[in-house]
Amino acid sequence: MKRMNTQMDWRSLASLLLFPVQMVFYVVKAAVLLLLPARLRELSRDTVLITGGGRGIGRHLALEFAKQGARKIIIWGRTEKCLKETCEEIRSLGVECHHFVCDIGNKEEVYQQAKAVREKTTKAFLPRMLELQHGHIVCMNSVLALSAIPGAIDYCTSKSSSFAFMESLTLGLLDCPGVNATTVLPFHTSTEMFHGMKTRFPKLFPPLKPDMVARRTVEAVQTNQALLLLPWTMHLLVIMKSILPHTALEEIYRFTGSYACMDSFKGRT
CATH class of the missing domain: 3.40.50.720 (NAD(P)-binding Rossmann-like Domain)
Incomplete structure (x- = not known):
């Protein structure tokens, strides 16, 4: 029993030491894939x-x-x-x-x-996709699923719930060959729903154009990309919230500025 416990301790230590190496490997792999041209599925x-x-x-x-x-x-x-x-x-x-x-x-x-x-x-739908081993589910969500803003509690809550559902579904589909899922998290988009919305730095972060969001979404489907944040700078927000959560929340509050038509969020999911 003592020998078994010693072996388990060594395995735990080895796994702990290997973890940073694995993280560096995945980061480098992701960086290389970003530089290589993506192969688009027909x-x-x-x-x-x-x-x-x-x-x-x-x-x-x-x-x-x-x-x-x-x-x-x-x-x-x-x-x-x-x-x-x-x-x-x-x-x-x-x-x-x-x-x-x-x-x-x-x-x-x-x-x-x-x-x-x-x-x-x-x-x-999904059962038929699983049967055929061919299909893709796309959820058009919002970056507000990862970073809420003041004055839009219902909207942000619904988006967070949808994100959790899709993340769980995506993990479940890893064992299902041929069936994939993509969650799209765009920033403020220039559609009817967000008419009148104002941000702190409109020139630095202008509203996304719907046709660009659509184009990037289709590309994500064709490359089996599980998560798509638009624009890419939203990744920095996620990193900042992980490292400096309180500072990130303060900056989000300052950044969001004023909303001329917050009523447009009510009842929207």
């Missing part, structure tokens, strides 16, 4: 389902997937007029597109439309 076999595809980032995502050669696009949303317009634009690119009016906050409606989608494409 989308010609893929059917893409986008919720909220009639407007905002969802619309730009649908168009970007079409431009990158996705086989079929399916868009969900609450406003049929917007869905039709987006669908027509996608079809003009020579890509098959279908739209369904669906409020994803309504559970029964989601199941109803999911059944319709499965019957029309047969590859809509």
